[in-house]
Amino acid sequence: MFLKRQLPLLITLVCGIIWGVQYFIPHPASEAVYSFYTDWGLVIGLFASILGFVSIIRLHYMKVRHHAKNWQFSVVTLSAMPVMIVAAILTGTESGGAFMWLYNYVEVPIEATMFSLLAFYIASAAYRAFRARSAQAAALLVAAAIVMLGRVPVGAQISFWSHLFPGTSIPQIASWILNVPNMAAKRAINLGVGLGMMMVSLKIILGIERTYLGGQE
């Protein structure tokens, strides 16, 4: 129990206080602590990668073993892993080797294709969801349309009135929307998020928030 509950809580409390205080102390001793931590952090980061690797193997192995939904994809994942590792060991990770060939001609096109499908989904979703159901929704709709046009070259081309009314071209209005109302809203959200993060951090340091230990009280 001590190793599972009290010890992690104690480490979190001590480290949380040290790092909270360290940031505000510009002293060589404080700098030494910081440097010591970054070394440790790197080692922890590397072990976390190994943990992630083991975890993904375990997850997909269990899926295959229990014939879970779409278990065939897990077979692909489990097969691809040793192939990439062997390719990297035998030919290195530099361009020209088998590893980079697999990366450039298999992984890159797959990922790029998946992401490019978003354009189609966005078009369909925008058509179905962007409805002027209220004054607020209509304002959002107009702002979105202006920003969409203002962020591509066609926006300036169709702003035929901008010679008569300088500063009113679509890109300029889009820029104003991004720099004034958008920024005001984002700043408020960021402040809220920042305060929220601070509160959660304090709760973790003081041991009030313990879900990171496994969700058991």
Add this chain to the structure above:
Amino acid sequence: MDFWKRLLNIDRRIIYLVIAITVIVPFFLPTGWPINVTYEVKNIYDYIENLGPEGVVLLSADYDASTLAELQPMFDACLRHCFARDVKVIVMSLFPQGVGLAEISLKRIAKEYNKVNGVDYCFLGYKPGGSIIIMGMGSNIRIPFPSDYYGTPLKDIPMMKDINNFSDIDLVISFSGTGIVASWLYYAHEPYNQDIAWGVTAVMASDYYPFLQSHQIVGLIGGMKGAAEYETLISKPSLATSGMDAQSWAHIMIIVFIIIGNIGYLAMRKKERRM
């Protein structure tokens, strides 16, 4: 079916087909509309333009293939600009997938400008840890990166002899489709006053305007349009510039679909009220 109702229920396959045609056709029939340059992109250009051969810029390719279309052109454009100005370049990645993409660009563009590895540029590669890596670099680059991507110790790389930490780097530009760009702000700009700039996807750009106004970042390149602006500034039109026509037409079509949907919606609402 009622005409207005039809407007409300266009088959998604038709929408997909129209978008596909809209995206493909401009590549064969380019309109060549001029690209207007925004101040957030111009700021980064001006910063690098004012650096001399003693200047050092760190480009962090913190992206993967999913955001390649938007981020790779801006990475390439910034790299070209640095090489054209004889600025020393350090390239690294906080994403394992970013290494391969960065290396391809780096080798190709270095060849274009006759730049030599270790003399004009240094490729550090990838190390896991994210923000820890940035923190380590603040103390000494040799902590997270004792050697470059090809295994050469940094002490043996001529370009890196006088570069120890952020105080020896003029500008850091992080290219990413994730919130990792903010780590550069928290762990490089705030504690070390490191000048930083970001290249992000278009959908993320609006999130980062507050940091631009507060001068916490030098500049911001947003999406393919931002990359096209940078290509315009360095007079090297490339992938982003050629993609601008397709993006323009795609945006127009999406707006047309939104208008069609709203006409149908308002007409139906009017009809229902009458009934």
